[in-house]
Amino acid sequence: xxxxxxxxxxxxxxxxxxxxxxxxxxxxxxxxxxxxxxxxxxxxxxxxxxxxxxxxxxxxxxxxxxxxxxxxxxxxxxxxxxxxxxxxxxxxxxxxxxxxxxxxxxxxxxxxxxxxxxxxxxxxxxxxxxxxxxxxxxxxxxxxxxxxxxxxxxxxxxxxxxxxxxxxxxxxxxxxxxxxxxxxxxxxxxxxxxxxxxxxxxxxxxxxxxxxxx
Amino acid sequence: xxxxxxxxxxxxxxxxxxxxxxxxxxxxxxxxxxxxxxxxxxxxxxxxxxxxxxxxxxxxxxxxxxxxxxxxxxxxxxxxxxxxxxxxxxxxxxxxxxxxxxxxxxxxxxxxxxxxxxxxxxxxxxxxxxxxxxxxxxx
Numbered sequence: 451x452x453x454x455x456x457x458x459x460x461x462x463x464x465x466x467x468x469x470x471x472x473x474x475x476x477x478x479x480x481x482x483x484x485x486x487x488x489x490x491x492x493x494x495x496x497x498x499x500x501x502x503x504x505x506x507x508x509x510x511x512x513x514x515x516x517x518x519x520x521x522x523x524x525x526x527x528x529x530x531x532x533x534x535x536x537x538x539x540x541x542x543x544x545x546x547x548x549x550x551x552x553x554x555x556x557x558x559x560x561x562x563x564x565x566x567x568x569x570x571x572x573x574x575x576x577x578x579x580x581x582x583x584x585x586x587x588x589x590x591x592x593x594x595x596x597x598x599x600x601x602x603x604x605x606x607x608x609x610x611x612x613x614x615x616x617x618x619x620x621x622x623x624x625x626x627x628x629x630x631x632x633x634x635x636x637x638x639x640x641x642x643x644x645x646x647x648x649x650x651x652x653x654x655x656x657x658x659x660x661x662x663x664x
Numbered sequence: 665x666x667x668x669x670x671x672x673x674x675x676x677x678x679x680x681x682x683x684x685x686x687x688x689x690x691x692x693x694x695x696x697x698x699x700x701x702x703x704x705x706x707x708x709x710x711x712x713x714x715x716x717x718x719x720x721x722x723x724x725x726x727x728x729x730x731x732x733x734x735x736x737x738x739x740x741x742x743x744x745x746x747x748x749x750x751x752x753x754x755x756x757x758x759x760x761x762x763x764x765x766x767x768x769x770x771x772x773x774x775x776x777x778x779x780x781x782x783x784x785x786x787x788x789x790x791x792x793x794x795x796x797x798x799x800x801x802x803x
Contacts, residue, residue: 581720
């Protein structure tokens with residue numbers, strides 16, 4: 451009887467370890483099968499949707515974008531500094547992500563402004579300072595409005611729109627979007643929900659541990 | 665003997681009155697406080713936080729409402745009409761723009777009672793009349 455117990459415990463432990471190690475994050479967006487010829491052999495590969503190249507300006511006035519993110523996992527969100535509705539909740543929660551990874555070289559946060567007319571570089575810098583954000587692990591990015599809105603909808607799969615009837619003049623969803631080093635979307639989390647943001651922090655760790663294939 | 669009984673009865677009546685008055689106010693307080701907590705969640709919490717903690721140096725905390733002066737910067741006035749420019753809270757300066765609210769006077773009274781008796785504040789009761797009066801001297 452005692453040995454049977456031992457066997458059961460061993461099995462349970464084994465099962466627990468296995469399920470913990472196996473976790474991988476899904477890959478979002480459309481995908482295509484592409485057949486190409488490698489060394490005279492036909493190879494079919496899956497090509498995933500990726501975030502297109504962009505070059506915007508950050509809160510320090512530096513021109514930056516995908517070319518500086520080649521080795522980074524990043525979390526993206528869309529906001530504006532004068533936002534009276536969900537932004538403060540989102541940024542309060544994003545501060546937790548920032549605190550968790552600010553000393554981790556290959557994890558970044560990108561907050562794209564959807565109000566480029568008001569949110570100039572000095573406005574973004576002041577906002578970052580007031581939030582207590584320093585260094586280069588969290589960028590507040592100012593870019594061409596059409597390009598930002600287009601990317602939000604098509605690539606980050608977040609709805610953003612201008613609406614004079616909404617508080618602050620804009621409507622946007624409070625998603626935090628997780629992007630891997632291959633520029634693929636790997637998760638979307640409700641930035642107003644602390645539980646989901648904690649899940650995001652866990653998932654970033656999972657993604658960091660993922661072997662660099664492809 | 666009769667005299668003593670009358671005094672005794674009067675005394676008991678007086679005690680009953682005092683207790684019932686106090687109870688009415690504490691019932692009002694609880695009612696306002698409960699309603700105020702709902703108003704807070706709907707209209708204030710996004711920016712000021714579930715614990716009134718504010719947000720870094722962007723949004724002031726609500727933990728020191730005793731600092732708020734009379735008149736334009738009294739709590740009822742700020743809740744109703746918002747606030748522009750600079751304000752110093754707990755020794756820290758904040759600058760920005762709090763939008764005005766479309767709350768009714770009773771909702772302002774409720775949320776003022778909630779805030780001024782939460783997050784470490786203990787200011788007790790403020791009746792709807794008192795809030796009305798404060799709102800009248802905002803400008």
